[in-house]
Amino acid sequence: MIWDDEYETLPREAMEALQLKRLRAMVDRVCSTVPFYKRKLGEMGYKPGDLRKLDDLSHLPFTTKDDLRDNYPFGLFAVPMERVVRIHASSGTTGKPTVVGYTRRDVDTWAELMARTLSCGGTSSRDIVHNAYGYGLFTGGLGAHYGAEKIGAAVIPMSGGNTKRQILIMKDFGSTILLSTPSYALNLAEVMAEEGVSPAALRLKCGLFGAEPWSEGMRREIERQLKIDALDIYGLSEVIGPGVASECIEVKQGLHVFEDHFIPEIIDPATGKTLPHGEAGELVFTTLTKEAFPVLRYRTRDISRLIPTPCSCGRTLLRMERISGRTDDMLIIRGVNVFPSQIESVLMEIEGVEPHYQLIVTRDGTLDVLEVQVEINESVFTDAIKGLEKLAKRVEHDIKDLLGVSCKARLVEPKTIQRSEGKAKRVIDKRTV
Amino acid sequence: MRVEQISIFLENKSGRLAEVTRILADAGVNIRSLSLADTTDFGVLRLIVDQTDRAQQVLKANGFTGGKTDVLAVAVPDRPGGLAKILGMLDGAGINVEYMYAFVQRSGDNAIMIFRVDGLDKAIQTLTEGGVRVLKGEELYAL
Numbered sequence: 001m002i003w004d005d006e007y008e009t010l011p012r013e014a015m016e017a018l019q020l021k022r023l024r025a026m027v028d029r030v031c032s033t034v035p036f037y038k039r040k041l042g043e044m045g046y047k048p049g050d051l052r053k054l055d056d057l058s059h060l061p062f063t064t065k066d067d068l069r070d071n072y073p074f075g076l077f078a079v080p081m082e083r084v085v086r087i088h089a090s091s092g093t094t095g096k097p098t099v100v101g102y103t104r105r106d107v108d109t110w111a112e113l114m115a116r117t118l119s120c121g122g123t124s125s126r127d128i129v130h131n132a133y134g135y136g137l138f139t140g141g142l143g144a145h146y147g148a149e150k151i152g153a154a155v156i157p158m159s160g161g162n163t164k165r166q167i168l169i170m171k172d173f174g175s176t177i178l179l180s181t182p183s184y185a186l187n188l189a190e191v192m193a194e195e196g197v198s199p200a201a202l203r204l205k206c207g208l209f210g211a212e213p214w215s216e217g218m219r220r221e222i223e224r225q226l227k228i229d230a231l232d233i234y235g236l237s238e239v240i241g242p243g244v245a246s247e248c249i250e251v252k253q254g255l256h257v258f259e260d261h262f263i264p265e266i267i268d269p270a271t272g273k274t275l276p277h278g279e280a281g282e283l284v285f286t287t288l289t290k291e292a293f294p295v296l297r298y299r300t301r302d303i304s305r306l307i308p309t310p311c312s313c314g315r316t317l318l319r320m321e322r323i324s325g326r327t328d329d330m331l332i333i334r335g336v337n338v339f340p341s342q343i344e345s346v347l348m349e350i351e352g353v354e355p356h357y358q359l360i361v362t363r364d365g366t367l368d369v370l371e372v373q374v375e376i377n378e379s380v381f382t383d384a385i386k387g388l389e390k391l392a393k394r395v396e397h398d399i400k401d402l403l404g405v406s407c408k409a410r411l412v413e414p415k416t417i418q419r420s421e422g423k424a425k426r427v428i429d430k431r432t433v
Numbered sequence: 434m435r436v437e438q439i440s441i442f443l444e445n446k447s448g449r450l451a452e453v454t455r456i457l458a459d460a461g462v463n464i465r466s467l468s469l470a471d472t473t474d475f476g477v478l479r480l481i482v483d484q485t486d487r488a489q490q491v492l493k494a495n496g497f498t499g500g501k502t503d504v505l506a507v508a509v510p511d512r513p514g515g516l517a518k519i520l521g522m523l524d525g526a527g528i529n530v531e532y533m534y535a536f537v538q539r540s541g542d543n544a545i546m547i548f549r550v551d552g553l554d555k556a557i558q559t560l561t562e563g564g565v566r567v568l569k570g571e572e573l574y575a576l
Contacts, residue, residue, distance in 0.1 A: 376442050376498055383440035383477055383502045383549070384531050385470050392474075410474050413444050414498050 003119035003151075004112070007260045008315045015316065016054055019263055022288035024051050027060070030294050033078045036071055037296060057263065057286060058274040062297045068098040068238065077101050079292050089137045090237050097137070100237050101292040107146065109289055113243030113258050114147020120246040120256070121206040121231050123177050125152030130175035130204075132166060132184060133211070134422055135159040139241025140211055144179045147243065153177070160184065160422045163191045170202050178207035182214040182222060182230070183420035186355055189225035190419070199227040206249060208233045210242055212423050213302075213323040213341040217348020219252075221355045232322050238298050239285045245320055254307045254319030261289050264320060265297070266306055269327050277308045282327055283320065301327040303339075331361060331427065333368045336405040340426040343372060346398050352380035353395070356417045361429045368431065370407040372399065375414050434557045436506045436570045437485045438547070441492060441499035443469075443476045453478060453492065460484075460491040465574065466547065468534035481536070481547065483574050503553055506536060506573045508543035508566040516546065519565055526559040528552045538576040540568070545576075 002008050010018070028048045030037040040061045050056070068076065077084065085104050089097040102110065123129065129148040133140030141159055148155040156173060158166055160180070166188060169175070178185065185207055192199070204226060210233035222230040234255050235242035244262055245255035257264045262285050266275045269282040283300045287293075303326065307319040325339025332338075340359060347353050353374055360371040372395060380391055388411060395409035418425065443449045450469070457464060457480075466481040481504075482488045489501060509515045523530060529551045536545035545568065550556045560567050 378498055378500065381440075381442055381498055381500050383438070383479060383500060385472060385477055388442070388475065388477070389472065411442070411444075412475075413442060413496070415496055416444070 001119045001122050001124065002314060003116040008116065008256070008258075008317060010260070010316055012316065015259055018260055019288060020051075020054050022260075023054065023057065023263065023286065024049075026286070026288055026290075026294055027051055027296065030078055030296060034076055034294075036067065036076055054263070057297070058265065060297055062272065062284065062299050063295050064299050065098065065238075065301070069096050072096050073099040074101065076295075077292055078294050079103055084292050086142075088139045088142075088237055088241065098238060100139075103291040106240075106291050106293075109261065110143055110240055110243055111146035111150040113240065113261065114143055115150040116147075116258060117208060117233050117243050117246040118144075118147050118151055118153070118177065120233075120248045121177060121208050121229070122249050123148070123151055123153055123206070127151075127153040127176045128174055128203075129153045129155045129177045129179065130158060130166075130170055130173075131155055132158045132160055132178065132180035132188075133242070139235070139237040140179075143235070143241035143243060144208075148177075163188060163421075164195065167192055167195060167197055170204065171197060174203045176203050176205050178204055178226075178228070180207070180209060181211045181420060181422055181424070182209040182218055183212060183424035184422060185209055185222050185226065185230070186218070187419045187421070189222065193225075199225070202226075204228050206231065208246070210234055213325060213329075213339070215341055215345040215348055216322075217345055218355055221348065234320070234323065236300060236302075238293075238295060239287060239300075240290065244285065247322075248311065248313040248315065250313040251311050254311070254321055256311065256313075256315050256317040257320055259317050262287055264306060264318065266304065267299075269299075269301075269303075277306045280305045280321075280324070283323075303327060329427065331359070331370070331429070333361065333370045333405045333407075336403070338370075338403055338405050342403055343399060344426075346402050347372075347374065347395065350391075350394060350398065352377065353391075354414075356419070357426070358417050359427045361427065361431055363431045370405060372396075372407050372409050373412050373417060374409060375417055376411045377414055434505070434561075434567045434569060435503040435553065436481060436547070436568070436573055438502050438504045438549075439480050439482065439485060439489055439492070439499055440502060441478045441480070441497050443478055443497075445471065445473070445475055450478065452495075453497065456491055456495050456497075457482065457488055460487055462488045462491070465538070465576075466534070466536045468532070468547075470532065479532075479534070481573070502549065505548040505550065505553065505556060505560075506568040506570075507546050507548055507560060508540055508568060509546050511539070511542055511544045515544070519546075519560065522559055522563045522565070523548075523550065523556060526552075526555060528556045528559065536573070536576075540572075540576060545573070 135141030
């Protein structure tokens with residue numbers, strides 16, 4: 001179901017013409033209203049009107065997370081506070097939170113984009129949307145909420161946590177669309193099984209999951225356990241929040257980037273050089289229509305690829321591949337780069353292995369040691385030690401084989417790995433630098 | 434001729450074995466025999482109890498994972514060569530013994546050994562035909 005059948009299906013030339021027009025206006029505006037951009041663009045000798053074609057964007061400076069922190073809290077706002085109607089902030093697990101603002105029009109744009117996202121999953125005004133994204137400073141909860149209201153669906157503003165109550169409400173209220181992180185969806189499925197609530201007792205048909213990297217195997221597992229279609233959605237508060245890109249239920253291969261509002265680029269994270277479509281690298285976004293908090297070439301630290309081939313769902317929007325990792329959660333184990341999501345993909349290919357895992361990294365002398373903890377369950381349990389050892393060896397072998405890194409697999413008792421209430425904690429790095 | 438055995442996955446953490454025995458005690462389940470096999474990371478506890486289903490149910494409810502396996506209880510003459518003869522018969526029939534352990538109680542002049550083998554029916558047949566007594570579950574629990 002396509003929410004905006006004009007902008008989501010624009011022919012390429014029309015889209016690029018629109019992007020160029022919006023980009024010029026955006027760059028000229030930040031140049032005159034945000035001292036940070038004025039200085040940065042001034043340093044490279046940029047003058048209004050210099051941007052002649054879309055490719056010229058690749059010569060403009062990046063904006064990084066550090067730039068956001070340096071300008072904490074409101075230094076990058078492009079409008080006076082009297083025009084700001086909303087402030088959100090990132091969790092700020094490392095250092096200060098990053099703060100973003102919205103004008104009334106930004107909030108409307110955001111709702112429109114989340115309406116597109118929800119429509120990608122077939123949501124209509126008849127649906128009951130169970131929103132388990134956190135409400136508060138995090139953009140997930142309110143962002144999704146406004147989009148669902150825009151469609152005219154009935155929103156249940158659940159927020160995260162209190163899993164048993166979530167299940168009771170999904171069951172009694174007849175929720176049809178689930179919004180949460182993928183790890184929390186699995187937690188819900190697991191608690192449902194414990195409580196003896198079968199998926200057939202629910203009316204859920206589709207889930208839109210985002211805010212953390214996840215794998216195809218995890219999708220299969222969520223779809224199997226909850227008996228729904230599971231879609232990957234993408235967004236980040238620095239760009240707008242959720243609503244930057246979404247998979248479509250028809251194809252489920254790559255996320256459609258809402259390009260009339262954001263220009264995606266892929267760069268080599270080491271050199272900053274723009275990479276051609278199809279190559280993997282760091283995702284960079286430029287906002288085209290944001291008023292309060294426009295960003296120019298924001299480096300997301302997320303790793304993806306852009307897919308230029310058209311999608312059979314009818315949208316002409318460029319697609320991005322699901323996030324395969326983050327440049328900052330990349331583990332370097334004895335010189336080999338490993339992303340937790342890659343390990344997840346390997347584990348999910350081993351029959352019977354639970355989608356709950358944790359990676360413990362330690363240092364033995366000068367050697368990095370990676371331990372992969374995997375929960376045992378009845379389907380893989382055997383009373384013969386060698387059978388269990390075989391399972392552990394298989395995990396070690398497959399990870400070595402596919403990712404090139406040696407690890408030790410440790411089988412642990414069920415439910416001993418902490419369950420996600422939002423973003424899952426996959427890595428415990430005990431190495432001291 | 435088969436005896437039910439339950440087995441439980443245990444991480445090598447202090448107090449886990451005590452936890453299992455406490456849960457079974459609270460449920461009024463009597464442990465008739467047990468064996469613990471372990472590696473550096475984990476162990477498998479194998480138990481023969483007087484109420485298999487109840488034991489399985491309470492352990493599962495307390496978050497333990499495991500399974501149920503059929504094993505053999507064999508009366509082994511308590512004299513030199515008694516066990517060797519039985520193992521020789523199984524080997525001769527091409528039956529692989531996964532593991533074995535001794536049952537606590539004796540049966541007359543015989544020791545009782547629990548065998549987990551890869552061909553249960555064939556093992557029963559081989560031993561019975563060779564004049565070795567294989568105990569039924571009820572016999573074992575009643576000892």
